[in-house]
Amino acid sequence: MRDERGYTFIELIVASGIVIAVCAAVLGLLHDGLAATPALEEMTDLHQRVRVSIDRVDSEIRAAAAGSPSGSLSRYFAAIEPRGPTDPPGTASPSRLTVRYVPHGGAHSRLVQPLAPPAPVAFIDTAACPVGTTACGFNAATTALIFDTAGSADLVSVDAIGPGALTISNVAAGRATYAAGSEVVEARQVSFVFNPAARQLRRLEGGGSFVLVDNINAVSFQYFAGGMSGLPLAIFQDGPFVGVGSMAFDADLLRVRTVRATFRLDTGVDRLRGTDPRFFARPGTATGPRVVPDMVGRIDVTLRNGS
Numbered sequence: 001m002r003d004e005r006g007y008t009f010i011e012l013i014v015a016s017g018i019v020i021a022v023c024a025a026v027l028g029l030l031h032d033g034l035a036a037t038p039a040l041e042e043m044t045d046l047h048q049r050v051r052v053s054i055d056r057v058d059s060e061i062r063a064a065a066a067g068s069p070s071g072s073l074s075r076y077f078a079a080i081e082p083r084g085p086t087d088p089p090g091t092a093s094p095s096r097l098t099v100r101y102v103p104h105g106g107a108h109s110r111l112v113q114p115l116a117p118p119a120p121v122a123f124i125d126t127a128a129c130p131v132g133t134t135a136c137g138f139n140a141a142t143t144a145l146i147f148d149t150a151g152s153a154d155l156v157s158v159d160a161i162g163p164g165a166l167t168i169s170n171v172a173a174g175r176a177t178y179a180a181g182s183e184v185v186e187a188r189q190v191s192f193v194f195n196p197a198a199r200q201l202r203r204l205e206g207g208g209s210f211v212l213v214d215n216i217n218a219v220s221f222q223y224f225a226g227g228m229s230g231l232p233l234a235i236f237q238d239g240p241f242v243g244v245g246s247m248a249f250d251a252d253l254l255r256v257r258t259v260r261a262t263f264r265l266d267t268g269v270d271r272l273r274g275t276d277p278r279f280f281a282r283p284g285t286a287t288g289p290r291v292v293p294d295m296v297g298r299i300d301v302t303l304r305n306g307s
Contacts, residue, residue, distance in 0.1 A: 039290045042267040049265055050297040053201060053213040057097075057261050060190050061301040064099035064259075068108045068185045073100060073145075074303065077153040077242070078249035080256055082221060082233060085191045085204055089241060089248040092233040095194035095219045097259070100145070100155075106186035107137030107144075112164070115146065115178040122146070122156075122166045124184055135161040138186060143206065144168065145187035151242035151249075152176035155189060174245025194219035201263070215268045217281040217294065224258040224300075231255065258302045267292040 065072045065079035073079040079100045083091040102108070109124040122144075129136040138144060140160050147153035154175045160167040166184070191204040192212070201219055203212045223231040236250045243249060266282060267273060272292045273284025279293040 039272055039292055042269055042272050042292045046265060046267055046292060046295050049213050049215070050263065050295050053216070053263050053265070054261070054297045054299050056203070056212060057192060058299055058301055060099050060192075061097075061259050061261070061303070063101045063103075063188075065303050066101040066104075068102055068183055070183060073102070073147070074254065074256075076147050076149060077151050077247065078253035078256075080259065080303065081249060081253060082223065082236060084193045085189065089246065090237050090239075090250065092236040094221060094233060095196075096191065097221045097261075098189060098191040100187060100189045102145070102185045103188055107133075107135075107139075107142075108183065108185040109136040109138075111146070111178055111180050111182045111184060114180055115182070117175040117177060120167060120169070122168055122184060124164055124166060126164045134163060135166055138166055138184075143187055143189065145185050146178055146182060147185075148176075148178055148182040152178065153243060153247045154245065155187065155247065176244045192219075192221075213263075213265065216263060216265045218262075218264040220260075220262040222260040222262070223256045224260065225255045226257050228258060256303070258300055260298065260300045262296065262298045264294055264296045266294045 061080070065074040067073040067075075081098045082093055082096060083098060084093070084096045085098060087093070087096065109126070109129065111122060112125045113123045115122050124136060124138075126136060138158055138161055140158055142158050144156050144158050144166065145153060146156060154170070156168040156170055156175070158166050159169055189205065193202050193204060194200075194216070195202060198214075199216055200214045201212045201216050202209050223233075223236075225231055231252065235252045238250070240251050241248045242251050264281060266280065269292070270284040271286055272290070273280045273282060274286045274291040274293070275283045277283055281294055
């Protein structure tokens, strides 16, 4: 008969203690991981919002001034301005930006007759139009840009098309007079406007407005000439002004070669924002290590079509 021996009471106590210690350590790690999950999720969301804001603004600024076959729009007028679409000429805000450009493959032509301010029809040259197009590729319900070498420019709405003719209405009042030979191109005008009350950066185009990013504390657009010489906003307000109507602009805007966009965003969860104003534009209630500091995104974009 074999000797069958069990565990002593002391051995059971020691084993139980070891198991309890291991379980406590594992549960502690699990608790820490679960407690950190909201902070990690908010940090990921914050990174994503910064990336979206930078990517979208970057792509629009890079397109700014993209022009017709005649060259960059910035050779003729201000393709980038520190104001919103409804702000009057001479307005200069550090938190607003408007860019204008011709989309890739956009329609283009020239006037074959002078165009006076009240005229509802623009007659265009169809000699070089793509085969199979009625009006050089222009379509109803699109936006067209008329401009000349004197610095005058106007955005108009194309309401209808016909053979060599565009029925137009003004997007804004105060259209200039254009001589035959002035250019007519399909165009985009995109504005970025910061709403500090709602803490939102909005994108405006064609009369529409939507939120690009929320929980944003500050937006700043800065302008630089060649060699990254900073241009203060005041020089965009003192003239001389070129053109007439809503698209008149300060001549100093033609010096802009680079735009710097800076954004500061935070988490919308109060308990994940700390109390130190150096790291939190809106201090919250968090006092422990699990906080999500504000994030600053910055990008310098050189106008690829600047002359």
